[in-house]
Amino acid sequence: MTDSNFYALLIGVNCYLPHRLSDGTYYDNLQGAVNDVNAVEAFLTVNLKVPESHIFKLTASNPNPVLKEPVEQPEQLPTYANMVLKFKEVTEIGQPGDLIYIHYSGHGGRTITAYPEIKGEAGVDESLVPTDIGQLDKSGQPVNCCLRDLELALLLKRMENKGLIVTVVFDSCHSGGATRGEAKVRGTDTLDKMPQKTDSLVASREELLDNWRSLRQVTRGESSLHLGSLPQSKDYVFLAACSPSEKAFEDGFRCGEEKRKHGALTYWLLDSLQQDYVGLTYKDIYDRIRAKIQSQFPQQNPMLLGEFDRTVFGGDRTAVTQFLSVQKINPAKQQVSINAGIATGIRKGATFAIYPIGNRDFSQTDTRLAIAEVVEYDSTVAVCKLQPIQGQREAALGDPVILLAPPPALVRQVCLFHQEQATADEMALSQLPPNKLTPEIYTQQTQALESLKPAFHVFGQGWIEWADSQSHQNISSDEEEIDYLLCINNQEEYEICDAAGVPYKNINPPVKIHESKASQKVTQRLIHLSKYKAVQELYNSASPLLDKLQVKWLGKLYDYAVEADGPPEQLKKFKPLDDPLNPTIQEGEWIFLEIINFHSHPLRVAILELQSDWAIEQSWPKPHKQGYEEFSPGVADRKVAAFCLSLPEGYQEGVDIIKVFATLGEAELRGLALPALDSPIVAPPGYRGYSGSDPLSLLAKAISQEQAQGRRLNAAYSYREWVVKQFTVRVNLSE
Structure with a gap:
């Protein structure tokens, strides 16, 4: 990527000027939204070398509880007028093929529609909430409004029409609710019925309506994304913090020596991008983000639409890997120092892989020299304990260092x-x-x-x-x-x-x-x-198999006769899913998953289902038959796994997590099984017990034992050749 073809629009709203909603509540001030966009800006300038002149930023800070207004100058505030202006500026400056990144952190809103002719009199507009929402002039008339979905749809369409490559991230929601502790919800349960200005600064009413109708025709039959009512598009990537009915949280996350408030989506997005993301798709990154968020906030399910097979920050460019390097070596203590610290978000326990100098392919695990775990750090330097890899040379000055995702915690x-x-x-x-x-x-x-x-x-x-x-x-x-x-x-x-x-x-x-x-x-x-x-946190973002295992939902059927040999003929008639990544089905419906191995060697595949009643079982192949299904390389050995998900007795709805594991070895997944809550843990049928040092077998051993052996899995063995792809399926009780 050259430094001249990447532009970013970053909007963070902590401070909302007092705006009384129709039920007497207000938009609460947030604490992490401005931190979000500042952290994104730092990543873009440091890691991607994006010039500051290419970053357009609007923020409303509220650093002191006594202050009732943000400290920024009026032209820097994320008002409705300023947000529309910056969207237009970025579109005008960008040239065909340029990369555009848009990130909004703040409240999402729901208002009575300003466009009843297409949404109906009871329709709802979903929107981004500006800092100056609800301001009135001297005569009591509204002077501003939210940035509504119809306006956002046209702003994005103009970027696409110009040939810009667009990525959109919205860390907000429209669902509120009470929480204990420090976490806040970025949204409200209230439908805002207070008067707002209806004249748009984006375009004429006729142009907004015509664009919306054309987009809805193109995507007829597909689900809409929260924010929400934006139609799906093949021309941009859209990552949202949660589904429309869910909550998006901001919480305290450890950044260096202190905790800082961040949106969960933004924090785990940046954490994932700090890994070796080159060559990965947005779907690959999304899998890790979702696993991390749901292990912390189970009721927040991030959504991804658009070109999710596009490479991260991809386009008409050649990706250049950014990496750290070994700066000092202390052989007596088996320690190395690397050029990373608090300023780059490194903290104690962060884990790195060290490669030979001159190496540029960081997807290969067999070329790694050592694993290094941070034990001390200051603002710019981290001291790491070495875990040498047997058979490799010793680490040397200048060897490149790549940050890895940590193995799952046990305690x-x-x-x-x-x-x-x-x-x-x-x-x-x-x-x-x-x-x-x-x-x-x-x-x-x-x-x-x-x-x-x-x-x-x-x-x-x-x-x-x-x-x-x-x-x-x-x-x-x-x-x-x-x-x-x-x-x-x-x-x-x-x-x-x-x-x-x-x-x-x-x-x-x-x-x-x-x-x-x-x-x-x-x-x-x-x-x-x-x-x-x-088990839920198991994910291997550094695996060389990540782009070699293709897994996708094909569709669903209500009536399906299980056939023993090959993909059933009925699959030709399956019904489309409401969401290709996070579908919703009725109890009793069948849903079908296609699996293809594009690796040069056979892969052994097994699927775990994490169920609504806190049980975990191997759902494919059935554990009483065999521990895994072997896939030969190529499309010819494509297989289709069929699932009929059910709800425990008395449940009206549930969310199941489907984890598809592929290994080169014989890792035993059945040992990861758990019964329903309050049931005794017993060995599953056919399980032979612990039989390896790979992370899957190690975790199976830990789960089968009463006593946790250590706080984490051994990082030296956590990045061998295995991979997992994860999906979420919402199951509703049949009507």
């Missing part, structure tokens, strides 16, 4: 969360009569929560550890990140919550604080969730 941090009183949302949702919602419920929580600690020591078995107890006013900034919050709800039940403080679904039946063996049951559930999470 999880659990924090007791003390509430001072029931929130308004909890009061509204309570099943207790109002006269029972007394403060006494919350005075019991200290004794109830503290009673769990002895059970942790007896039954914890090394999989879970205590972190310091928290209240809603005090969130830890310790080195260890919190995985689970444990609290008491207003029905006198223990609740297990994610890092944002949102209770996990399907933790049934509830455990009352006074019932027999309550502490033991809660502890065993936490261990089960920790093992589930370790």
